[in-house]
Each structure stands twice: as structure tokens, then as C-alpha cells.
Amino acid sequence: MTSIQAKLAAHGHRLTKPRQAIFTVLSHQPQSVLEISQKLSKKKLQIDKVTIYRTLDCFVNLGLANKTQFKDQTFFYELADHKHHHHVVCEGCGKIADIELDEAELLQKVRKNSPFQIKSHHLEFFGLCQKCH
Amino acid sequence: MTSIQAKLAAHGHRLTKPRQAIFTVLSHQPQSVLEISQKLSKKKLQIDKVTIYRTLDCFVNLGLANKTQFKDQTFFYELADHKHHHHVVCEGCGKIADIELDEAELLQKVRKNSPFQIKSHHLEFFGLCQKCH
DNA sequence: ATATTATTGCAAATCAGTTGCAATAAGTCA
DNA sequence: TGACTTATTGCAACTGATTTGCAATAATAT
Ligand SMILES: [Mn+2]
Ligand SMILES: [Mn+2]
Ligand SMILES: [Zn+2]
Ligand SMILES: [Zn+2]
Numbered sequence: 001m002t003s004i005q006a007k008l009a010a011h012g013h014r015l016t017k018p019r020q021a022i023f024t025v026l027s028h029q030p031q032s033v034l035e036i037s038q039k040l041s042k043k044k045l046q047i048d049k050v051t052i053y054r055t056l057d058c059f060v061n062l063g064l065a066n067k068t069q070f071k072d073q074t075f076f077y078e079l080a081d082h083k084h085h086h087h088v089v090c091e092g093c094g095k096i097a098d099i100e101l102d103e104a105e106l107l108q109k110v111r112k113n114s115p116f117q118i119k120s121h122h123l124e125f126f127g128l129c130q131k132c133h
Numbered sequence: 134m135t136s137i138q139a140k141l142a143a144h145g146h147r148l149t150k151p152r153q154a155i156f157t158v159l160s161h162q163p164q165s166v167l168e169i170s171q172k173l174s175k176k177k178l179q180i181d182k183v184t185i186y187r188t189l190d191c192f193v194n195l196g197l198a199n200k201t202q203f204k205d206q207t208f209f210y211e212l213a214d215h216k217h218h219h220h221v222v223c224e225g226c227g228k229i230a231d232i233e234l235d236e237a238e239l240l241q242k243v244r245k246n247s248p249f250q251i252k253s254h255h256l257e258f259f260g261l262c263q264k265c266h
Numbered sequence: 267a268t269a270t271t272a273t274t275g276c277a278a279a280t281c282a283g284t285t286g287c288a289a290t291a292a293g294t295c296a
Numbered sequence: 297t298g299a300c301t302t303a304t305t306g307c308a309a310c311t312g313a314t315t316t317g318c319a320a321t322a323a324t325a326t
Contacts, residue, residue: 014292014303033282048306053283055304071255073206073282073313088249099247106239110258114232116221118260122204125243127251147272147323166313181275186314188273206282206313 003081007062021045022055023064030068030076030087030096070124088125092132099125140195154178155188156197163201163209163220163229203257221258225265232258 004023005015025031025039033052040047056077059065068076070089085100110118137156138148158164158172166185173180189210192198201209203222218233243251 009293012303016292016304018305049282050284050307051305069202069204071202073202073208075282088243088247088251090249091252097247097249099243101239101242101246106234109234110221110232113234114221114230114258115263116223116230116258116260117266118221118258119224120260121256121258123254123256125247125249125251125254127249127253130248133250145272149273149323151274182313183276183315184274208313 004064007064011062013058018047018051019055019058021047022052023059026059026065026077026079028078028082028098030078032074032076036077068124069122071126086123086125088127090129090132091126092128095129097129137197140197144195146191151180151184152188152191154180155185156192159198159210159212161211161215161231163211165207165209169210201257202255204259219256219258221260223262223265224259225261228262230262
């Protein structure tokens with residue numbers, strides 16, 4: 001709460017009830033707005049989806065959340081307090097697991113092979129989890 | 134034409150005029166359906182966007198095209214006849230360049246770190262091209 | 267040439283995300 | 297604390313991308 005409080009304040013933003021609620025529901029598991037909405041409902045916290053979108057957007061800008069995308073046109077959000085990492089998605093059951101890699105070599109190769117100044121990347125893996133295998 | 138012809142036939146699909154037209158317009162530059170549609174229009178080939186979607190879907194299934202996604206909810210399609218590769222997208226002007234990497238090490242690391250059976254991955258880089266830099 | 271059925275095009279629907287705006291509630295300060 | 301300012305919320309309507317239903321059309325096989 002203090003961290004979010006501080007970051008919001010530093011940007012002239014307010015710590016509101018919806019923002020607190022949405023924050024408590026975030027985790028390292030990337031979640032869609034629908035899933036977040038449903039989690040909130042279960043907690044008897046009724047928050048409009050537009051507010052969820054705007055809040056997540058705000059969190060992403062403040063570096064509190066990360067926005068990801070897998071194979072469909074839906075965006076997923078997770079807490080940003082961990083180390084930079086990527087995910088493996090099970091194409092059988094939808095399960096998502098974190099993957100932590102040393103990407104130094106990879107990025108080095110890319111920088112050597114491309115004249116672009118690279119700022120960020122998306123990397124996601126797809127396959128089958130142990131159960132679905 | 135023969136390659137597409139053969140693959141279509143092998144799956145009981147027909148080589149139609151729209152399919153030929155759409156095929157000629159594909160390249161290694163990932164393109165959205167809108168862009169493909171505009172290219173076709175310039176060639177005086179008026180094809181409904183629904184047909185473009187269905188055709189691209191068909192091409193992807195036959196391994197003739199690849200479907201990619203960058204930071205928005207739009208899908209991009211490119212020819213699949215080249216070696217496996219990824220892209221760098223300029224966030225200034227939208228320019229897209231191919232990036233070819235040796236991913237063996239990376240995949241090895243991932244397989245070692247994850248119990249999932251990995252089948253595919255998405256990897257895209259974002260930054261600024263030389264002009265926008 | 268005819269019959270069969272995959273494919274097309276149009277209209278309408280869906281799905282995720284965005285925008286406008288009036289009502290509400292944080293944060294500020296006397 | 298209580299009034300004041302303005303960020304934030306919720307609702308309704310909208311957009312852009314993609315999908316679906318269906319009747320008309322055109323590729324293929326005989
Ligand atoms: Mn994660
Ligand atoms: Mn390419
Ligand atoms: Zn699974
Ligand atoms: Zn550029």
C-alpha cells in the first residue's frame with residue numbers, strides 16, 4: 001500500500017478505493033480484465049470494467065504492473081515487482097508459468113545484428129504443461 | 134503457384150482467384166488485413182475483408198503464412214517460406230525489420246528451466262530505427 | 267456439360283478496448 | 297472540521313478488429 005500510495009502521489013494521482021482493490025487482486029499470474037473483474041466480484045467489490053482498464057493503464061505507466069499479450073487479442077496484466085521474466089503458456093489448459101532467463105547473450109546478439117536501438121521485447125513460449133502433455 | 138496449388142489440393146482446398154491474388158500480395162514484411170486489402174485495391178483486385186481473413190487463416194494452417202502480433206490487437210501476416218525469424222518494430226515510424234538469431238541456446242535454457250513441453254514461441258523487439266533514433 | 271460442394275460476399279454480430287460526460291469523492295487548505 | 301478544487305468514477309455509446317450465418321457463386325470431379 002505504501003509503495004503504491006507513494007508512486008501515485010508522486011504523479012499527482014489519488015489513492016482511491018477502486019485502485020486499492022484492483023491492486024490487491026493483481027499477482028504474478030498474468031490476468032485479463034475479465035478475470036480481474038471476476039476476482040473483484042467474488043470479493044464483493046463491484047468495479048466497472050472501464051475503471052479497471054484505466055487503473056491498469058495507470059499502474060503500467062507507474063511501473064506497478066506489466067502488460068502482456070499471448071496468442072489472442074486480449075491483454076494480460078501482472079504485478080511488476082519481480083525481476084524481469086517471461087512466460088510459458090499451456091495450450092491445453094491455459095496454465096501460465098513464469099520463466100526466468102539470462103537474456104544478456106540474446107540481447108547482445110540482437111544489438112549486433114540490428115541497426116535499431118532496442119528498448120524492449122516480448123517473449124512468450126507455448127506448449128503443454130506436465131498434466132496436458 | 135505450384136507450391137500453393139499443391140498444398141491446397143493436398144487438403145481438399147481449391148485454388149481460387151482470391152487466394153491467388155492474396156498470395157501474390159504477401160511478403161516477408163508482416164502486414165495487417167487492412168494493408169493487404171489496400172494493396173489488393175491498388176491492383177484493382179477487390180476482395181472482401183472476410184475473404185482475406187479466411188484465406189489467411191487457411192494459409193496459416195497450411196504453413197504458407199505466419200501470423201504475428203506486436204503491441205496492439207491487430208494480427209499481421211507474412212510469407213512462411215523463409216527461415217524462422219523474428220522482428221524489430223520501430224516505435225517511431227512503424228518500420229519492421231527481420232531479425233535472424235541462433236536460438237539454440239535460448240531454447241535449451243528454457244527447456245532446462247521449465248517442465249513444459251515447449252512447441253513454439255513469440256519473440257519481438259521494439260525500439261527505434263536509425264532514422265527515428 | 268452437369269453435379270457436387272468448397273468458397274465467396276454481404277450483412278449482422280461479437281469481442282476487447284476506448285471515449286464523452288455528468289456525478290462523485292480524494293486531497294488541499296483555511 | 298468543512299468548503300473547494302479537480303482527479304476519478306460509472307454509465308452509455310462508440311470504435312476497430314475479427315467472426316458468423318447464409319444464400320449466391322464458381323472450382324473441381326465425373
Ligand atoms: Mn509472471
Ligand atoms: Mn519477416
Ligand atoms: Zn496444461
Ligand atoms: Zn522508425
